[in-house]
Amino acid sequence: MRSLIDILELTTKELDELIAVAEDIIANPAKYAEVCKGKKLATLFFEPSTRTRLSFEAAMYELGGNVLGFSEANSSSAAKGESVADTAKTISCYADIIAMRHPKEGAPLVASMNASIPVINAGDGGHNHPTQTLADLLTIKREKGSLSGYTIGFCGDLKFGRTVHSLIAALSRYENIKVVLISPDELKLPDYIRKDILEKNNIEFIQTESLESVMPELDILYMTRVQRERFFNEADYIRLKDSYILTPKKLETAKGSLTIMHPLPRVNEISVAIDSDPRAAYFKQVLNGKYMRMALILKLLEVEVK
Numbered sequence: 001m002r003s004l005i006d007i008l009e010l011t012t013k014e015l016d017e018l019i020a021v022a023e024d025i026i027a028n029p030a031k032y033a034e035v036c037k038g039k040k041l042a043t044l045f046f047e048p049s050t051r052t053r054l055s056f057e058a059a060m061y062e063l064g065g066n067v068l069g070f071s072e073a074n075s076s077s078a079a080k081g082e083s084v085a086d087t088a089k090t091i092s093c094y095a096d097i098i099a100m101r102h103p104k105e106g107a108p109l110v111a112s113m114n115a116s117i118p119v120i121n122a123g124d125g126g127h128n129h130p131t132q133t134l135a136d137l138l139t140i141k142r143e144k145g146s147l148s149g150y151t152i153g154f155c156g157d158l159k160f161g162r163t164v165h166s167l168i169a170a171l172s173r174y175e176n177i178k179v180v181l182i183s184p185d186e187l188k189l190p191d192y193i194r195k196d197i198l199e200k201n202n203i204e205f206i207q208t209e210s211l212e213s214v215m216p217e218l219d220i221l222y223m224t225r226v227q228r229e230r231f232f233n234e235a236d237y238i239r240l241k242d243s244y245i246l247t248p249k250k251l252e253t254a255k256g257s258l259t260i261m262h263p264l265p266r267v268n269e270i271s272v273a274i275d276s277d278p279r280a281a282y283f284k285q286v287l288n289g290k291y292m293r294m295a296l297i298l299k300l301l302e303v304e305v306k
């Protein structure tokens with residue numbers, strides 16, 4: 001039995017296989033409509049979510065399975081003091097697979113060590129968000145044709161942005177990736193990711209505070225929200241929240257082939273005027289997330305589809 005806590009638990013071959021399954025689901029949805037009949041997904045969300053929770057639920061329904069769960073800690077016995085370990089043991093009696101989001105880093109790992117069913121990390125604090133990375137990889141593959149050979153700029157809150165951490169880890173597996181890290185000094189990528197992922201894998205990277213200065217180089221621009229919920233000090237959040245706002249004017253120097261991504265939710269980082277730009281791919285990421293979560297559920301439940 002396997003869980004998915006960190007994207008690096010999947011080999012490059014497995015990532016490529018998940019993308020191939022997702023593309024087959026897109027092409028042949030009827031083939032997959034009943035394959036999880038009788039199976040139950042539990043969505044345990046101790047932190048708010050729109051896309052991740054509802055795409056997991058839509059994914060399981062589209063595979064013919066059922067869903068149970070909760071969408072806030074206060075409607076579960078966590079509010080009475082129940083531990084993550086006991087919650088995981090309990091849910092193992094009712095479901096076949098768990099998707100868990102939690103504000104504490106490592107909570108889904110603890111759940112996976114105590115559950116007797118697979119656990120998927122649906123976002124843990126400012127740490128990791130591997131299934132967003134699956135959505136991002138499918139989006140890059142479909143927009144660019146491959147996962148190798150481009151320059152990707154990550155812009156905004158690189159310190160707390162868990163989607164950035166997981167995507168950088170995944171991309172370190174692919175050839176000829178250049179990373180441009182664009183953030184204020186206080187929201188720089190954590191040292192452990194810079195050293196353990198970028199430097200260790202000899203990934204070319206630069207750090208800058210200026211989006212304008214690097215815009216012409218980028219093949220992909222991955223915008224992120226400043227993560228208000230991770231700040232200790234509201235004044236710091238207010239000072240930093242609008243560090244980067246992407247507008248049509250700022251895109252004037254960008255490549256015509258640029259792909260603009262954002263894990264969403266967006267607050268103010270991308271002007272809505274950009275939504276109709278053919279380079280905007282962030283709502284495609286939303287849909288791709290459902291297909292990749294379908295592929296992941298099939299893999300972890302070891303469902304064979306002929």
Ligand code: CP
Pocket residue numbers: 048049050051052053123132263264265
């Ligand atoms: N991208 C993402 O995790 O969105 P939600 O917080 O809405 O799930």
